[in-house]
Each structure stands twice: as C-alpha cells, then as structure tokens.
Amino acid sequence: MGLEVMEEKTGRFKIDKGFIPCPVDYGDELYPNGIFEFNITKIAEYIEKNLGAIGVETVALADFHREFSSIDEARVDKVDVLRPVITAEISPGRYNLIDGNHRVQKARRMGLTTITAYRLTARQHMKFLTSKRAYETYIGYWNSKL
Helix, strand or coil: CCCCEECCCCCCEECCCCCCCCCCCCCCCEEEECCEEEEHHHHHHHHHHCHHHCEEEEEEHHHCCCCCCCCCHHHHCCCCCCCCEEEEEEECCEEEEEECHHHHHHHHHCCCCEEEEEEECHHHHHHHECCHHHHHHHHHHHHHCC
16 A cells, blocks of 8 residues: 655645555445545454554544434444444544444443544545545545645
C-alpha cells in the first residue's frame, strides 16, 4: 500500500500516486459511506497487531447518531458492549463510527452513557479505503476541511 504524505505545518495531505487500494477478500466486512468504503475486517486485523499505536478512549454515546440505517435486532442482544467500537477521523478532529452500531445500540438500551472506542486517525484509516478514486477524493475532502 502506498503512503500518503502530510505536510506537518498545514495538516494537508498530498496524493500518493502509488496508493494501492485495500484488497477485499471474500467475507470481508465493509463500511460504505458514500464513495468512501472502508474494509472493516482489515482495519480490525490492523488494530489487533498495532494496539500500542491506536488511540483508545471512552466516548459519550451522545456523540453518535441515534438512528442507524439497519440494525439486526437478533444481533443486538448477542454483541459485547465491552468490545471497543471503531471510529475514524473523517475531518480534522471529527470522528465517525465505522464499526459497532449494534454495540452502541445495545449500550443505549442498557442505559449506558459511554462506550470504549478505538480512534483511528486519518493517516491510519486511509490505507483501508477500497478504491483509488475514494482515496483521492478523501484527500481532497480532508484538505477542504482545513
């Protein structure tokens, strides 16, 4: 995978022409957010191998949208709310939930107000975009937020 280049002074990213999209293997869980599709399975593997480099924080459930596009009710009861959800920095300082909707829903139903979350920076999660077009669009989107 190619690595993006960030100018430290401005926080802007430069497109790496050698970027290789994250491969998608049969059975991989994907998180689509418009053009931005992330490979959640590969992100989870990365987190497991790099626990010391990933930020873990307690996050207020109020920080997450209340409605999800699809919740499998049978799955909600089975999830472990102690397992951290995954959030990704989608613009400077702003994180979105990309994995853990069922855990967030269950935590709310249990009356909890917080949940533990892995906080992936833009630099960490960009390499899990599944297309070059999404990567290049993301760089432009990020830079427009500065």
